[in-house]
Amino acid sequence: MYMRHFIRLFSAMAGPRPLVFSGPSGAGKSTLLKKLMGEYDSVFGFSVSHTTRKPRPGEQNGIDYHYVSREEMQAGIDNGDFIESAEFSGNLYGTSKAAVQAVQAQNLICILDIDMQGVKNIKKTDLNPLYISIQPPSLEVLEERLRGRKTESEESVQKRLRAAKADMEFSKEPKVFDVVIINNNLEEAYGSLKQALQEEIHKVKKTKASS
Numbered sequence: 489m490y491m492r493h494f495i496r497l498f499s500a501m502a503g504p505r506p507l508v509f510s511g512p513s514g515a516g517k518s519t520l521l522k523k524l525m526g527e528y529d530s531v532f533g534f535s536v537s538h539t540t541r542k543p544r545p546g547e548q549n550g551i552d553y554h555y556v557s558r559e560e561m562q563a564g565i566d567n568g569d570f571i572e573s574a575e576f577s578g579n580l581y582g583t584s585k586a587a588v589q590a591v592q593a594q595n596l597i598c599i600l601d602i603d604m605q606g607v608k609n610i611k612k613t614d615l616n617p618l619y620i621s622i623q624p625p626s627l628e629v630l631e632e633r634l635r636g637r638k639t640e641s642e643e644s645v646q647k648r649l650r651a652a653k654a655d656m657e658f659s660k661e662p663k664v665f666d667v668v669i670i671n672n673n674l675e676e677a678y679g680s681l682k683q684a685l686q687e688e689i690h691k692v693k694k695t696k697a698s699s
């Protein structure tokens with residue numbers, strides 16, 4: 489009896505269930521997330537990752553990422569500051585414990601945008617998120633989108649496409665993702681995403697209304 493009460497209390501303290509978004513670079517994760525967070529600004533909070541890659545034009549330190557040196561990031565990883573970290577396309581990326589806690593402290597649904605190594609590592613933790621994979625309709629379309637974004641060097645495009653092949657296969661493995669969304673038509677993909685998250689959105693809105 490006491491144990492059940494404790495578990496319920498603990499779940500309430502931990503806040504709503506986080507969301508992990510994964511999928512190949514260029515599939516459209518950030519595009520969909522921006523739409524989602526724009527429509528539901530007091531429901532979701534973004535877990536701001538650390539990275540050693542350089543900011544792209546328009547990206548802001550502390551908002552898109554925490555941009556750090558490899559030495560600084562490695563020191564944080566060695567110190568146990570990260571829930572997960574991975575090398576992707578020649579740079580380090582990682583989710584700090586502080587980034588997740590900052591969102592959960594506001595009782596918001598914490599969103600993590602991470603690669604497939606991150607998904608594998610988060611599965612070893614007790615975060616218990618809902619896993620959502622955003623996939624492109626094909627590798628050819630993905631390449632067009634990555635090139636069309638004009639953010640990557642040729643070398644980086646090639647690295648990202650190699651990683652994408654593995655990611656597209658990974659998304660087909662049973663029981664890895666709760667939801668797989670093919671981002672072909674943006675509005676349709678966004679509709680599928682909102683539908684998949686309806687219950688979680690409703691729960692947070694209800695909790696906020698009653699507090």
Ligand SMILES: Nc1ncnc2c1ncn2[C@@H]1O[C@H](COP(=O)(O)OP(=O)(O)OP(=O)(O)O)[C@@H](O)[C@H]1O
Pocket residue numbers: 511512513514515516517518519520633634636637671672673674675677
């Ligand atoms: N459904 C779509 N149709 C056409 N273009 C799209 C669609 N979704 C996203 N895009 C475009 O594709 C490009 C890549 O999208 P986005 O940056 O959101 O990908 P991402 O998955 O977040 O990539 P990364 O993992 O590298 O951050 C962008 O230029 C975006 O405008």
Ligand SMILES: Nc1nc2c(ncn2[C@@H]2O[C@H](COP(=O)(O)O)[C@@H](O)[C@H]2O)c(=O)[nH]1
Pocket residue numbers: 509510511512513537538541572573574576581582583601602603604605606607
């Ligand atoms: N494992 C992690 N992967 C992350 C994290 N933050 C972002 N990412 C993934 O990296 C690639 C490339 O991102 P880009 O911004 O350089 O295009 C993309 O797939 C992201 O999902 C993280 O903290 N951990």
